[in-house]
Amino acid sequence: MVFSSLTFLLYFLPTLWLVYYLCPASFKNGVLLVASLFFYAWGEPVYLLLMLFSIMMNYAFGALIGRAKEAAVTDADNKLIRLHLGLAVAANLSLLGLFKYAGFFTGVLGHIVPVEEIEVALPIGISFYTFQALSYVVDVAGGGVKPQRNLLSFALYITMFPQLIAGPIVVYKEMQDQLGDHPVTSAKLRRGMWRFIIGLGKKVLLANPMGQLFTMISECGEWSFGFTWIGAAAFTLQIYYDFSGYSDMAMGLGEMFGFKFPVNFNAPYTAKSVTDFWRRWHITLSSWFRDYVYIPLGGNRGGVKKHIRNLLIVWLLTGFWHGAGWNFMLWGVYYGVLLVLEKYVWGSRIEAHPVIGHIYTMFIVIVGWVIFAFTDMGSMGRFLAGMFGAGGFSMTAGIAGAAGSVTMGRILSGYGVTFALCLIGVLKGTGRFLKNLYKKHAYITVAWLLAVLVLCLMALVHDSYNPFLYFRF
Amino acid sequence: MKRTGYIIGPLIACMLTAGCAKEEDRYKEAREYMSSMEAIAVEEVVAYQREQTAKPSQTVTQEQTAQEPDTPEQITQEPIRPDTQPATQEAQTDDNPVTDEDPDIETTTEEIPTEPAPSAKTKEQVKEEAMAAWSAQVAEGNISLLSSEEHANLLSKLSGTVFVGDSVTQALVTEGMVPESMVFFKRGVLLKEITPYVEAAASVFPEKVVFFKGLGDVDHEDPVSYCEKYAALVNLLRERVPGVKIYICALLPPSNAVAAAREDLARSWMFDDQLRAWCPTADVTYIDLHWMVSQPLYLADGIHFNKIFYNLWLKYVTAVVTDWEDVLV
């Protein structure tokens, strides 16, 4: 199930609200767990078993490691703990590797050895819940958290539907107290609801049209300067609004049920350097990689060479986590290299000139997204070439697209307003303005949020509009 | 306030309905035109069109006033029409099995001093020559297949003719001999069940109807009831389509092999004889196909015929139905 679908908005969520708010307190976690399992099973009935298996496995490992830790006295005991941990990590990573990367690995191997490329369907959310499970076992082994005795609560942690599909990655540390006690106040309900609506609006009203614009341009095959940059900008905006919209919806949903999730995006396109960008983009992922890969590898201790090595490894893995493809790894390494350069070469100079820093960051980020967007290296190359002038510097001449020619006029009329709204939304000032608006004119805020909700409903109905015009031509 | 409401409300309602009524008025004329077009009876149109076809001078003059060209050609077309009347009389004698005596009869008719005489004589000769040529083809087993032009020629002559029957008629469609719009058939249908198909044939007001049925009825009828059923169908047709000409094809026997194996089918000659005797009494033309039948022309089941047979069949039946005018050999 997807948050921006009519099934979720008109059937699942209202029903869940009614059941949750009307049921006695002791049942609330159970209700959430059942709802989450239902939510997951709705999209993937079969892979529910896989997730249940992962839950059982990690619960068992947690219990095992926890008990071992309590009883740990000698070094041998500690070695045993590390062994258990190693097993747990290996088990989780193999699950992830099998389901997400089997196709990729066998494809690569296929070039060397006559192995057929396996195609495995990717279970939704496996990247997210595996990382959450890993955070649990690692922290139990490290002593940071106590193992969760209650299977129900543990299962709820793994399967919680708001962050199951697209994050944020909530490490167990942050949840362990909330699982037992997550009261809902009217303030939380209000904030959660509003955040959810904003997230929905970002996804449906801003991200989807930008996605269409990007698709329209990228399907052309040949590009000139103006169009490649518009396309790249469209993708940049799409991925931000899509992802941050989902994160907002997740946070909003969590808050509606009393949970506080960490913020995942913090005005990333106002960053002044690449390092700053990664402190604002997908914050929970970079935190996870920092805490569970970078720091165990040694972080920035051990000399420059080691530091650079660690950074590059972390970024290669980050890129690879995003998708099983070479372009994703390239994207990760691209950022890894830039971060190294910023740390050691020009970081301080960038900080001194924030405006230049901002322009430079956006340039890097936009080019980075182009690498991220094209899985086919050939098209990616041509698109990048177009961005740097290979297809001419025309800003207005039309190009032949799959659905009629793409001209600047067509783009402006079809997407101009949305594009402008997207740009406004990226600014820090917009957030501040809206907050102030609520303080001064709360009813206006309610009104515009309701308007956004209705617009989203209209847009979703429009997406399902499918006239059948076969007979008469 | 309330009182004005009572006035204004109905006033607005009146205006709206008046507006709607006016709307409906706009479309009245066109809709009346459409419904009167729909209400015209098919029989009326058929009769009217037949009238129009029979008035060549009038149509000629209309065309002359409308366009200039080709007047001499149109005038020469006229004499053809009077020819058809004596020709039909001759046709009735032609349908009897040809014997060697005919050439003698032909010489006597030659003496009738009318303009049409030369063409009538030619018709008999034409028929004889054609039958001879075809019989030779059947005997030698080298029946020529229709070329595209010949096929088109036959079909244009067959306009206004429809075919009714069972699977042997169905073969006309499956072998691509005749378009489905001209054929009314059902595989395995019996005479007692064929009425809806005859009605369907009648509904297109054909000029000629050709029945061609196979051996299905032999197990369900006796020769007398067989003809009675045909009589009922013929009456039905004549009631619905005044002036229709009806032809019934012979009931062809099964192949020798099947005749040997199945006694019931081997009795078909009794039905055929009865039919042959009955047809002239009902003013129905019997089309004798027996001369056309040779063992190689049967399909494996010994009851149906192959494409070559139908090629010849079409030529022969067209000739009979058009009264041996301009026969394609």
Added chain:
Amino acid sequence: MTDVKKGGRRKKDPARKLICVYLIPAVWIAFALINALLPARAYSDRERRSLAQFPSAENGAVLDGRFEEGFEEYAKDQVAGRDALMSAYCAVKSATFNRENGGVYRCADGYLMDMPKVPGEKLPSAYSALLRACDIWQDITLLAVPAAADVCSDLLPGYAREGTQDRLEAFSELTDKLPSSVNVCDVRDALLKAYEGGTQVYYRTDHHWTSAGAYEAYKELMKLWGMEAKEYKLLPVCGGFGGTLAAKYGTALKTDTIDIPVPDRMPMILVRISGQTGYTTTIYDMDAVDGPDPYTVFMGGNYGEVTIKTSHKGAGKLLVFKDSYFNALLPYLLDDFEEITFIDPRFYDGDATLLASQYRDRKVLVCYSRNTFLEDNSFTLVIEQ
């Protein structure tokens, strides 16, 4: 609305809390309830399709995902007020300067137009079918009806107007390649002249031409054939027509009126539709006028093969390969031919051999819209057998 601060603490306004916290969820839940309780609609007139119904949960449909997919479709199709929401969405889109939706352009004067196809590098299959038809028939005329965007291109939004001239030239180049035995009847100029003279030659909400447009084409055709064009009166038969383009776009901006051409004398015709028994005496389908697709008042739709025998004996016979555009042109031809057979290759069962033997010596008219001519395969499939 403004909060009153009293010594640092906000005075709690219960109405404020009610509205800020509970209004949106209340409206949301109310709508969800109404949505769930309203009975499911079976058919959408606007979209011309049946709407998804509640899926069955039998035979393991739940386990293999079919029930879920079916439910998603059901949820999408059965939203309360779906049509109103769709119209509202179109209104919002046009308010944000959007001139396009569902591939249909919102043009001036309430017109909706879709962008016609441009001839590509490859020759369309209908072209080779025409060449093959030349082997069978000697007198072939091609009437490729231009689309609204080709004639009334000044109504298009500015950025969509640019390609018009190129598109027209590309199509002319294509027809120039045809052998000289094919007569090409170019009606674009006649339609343009009529349009500039104020006649409505295309519908606003449908991709077809109006009867007035078809009348212009009829006159051009008769000129080409050296025949006299008869006089017809155009009478309106229904209004409030919202056609295919309105369905594609999502809503109609201005509705249309359909006219039928009425001659001086009632035509006495016999119409035989393949697959149906007997004759009818009319080419109009009266019920269509009140139904979902009023354009089907002409002939009631498209059939594989229809033969019309008129009482205009001796006037020649016509064979037409057509798509739905011809249906509006047909009433004009009833008084000029003795027999008209028209074939819609998309629904026709037969093949070229049968056509050649049945209709060998006829005048042939290939009447297609340009889009169908460039896209459609069925003509080739019938002719090249």
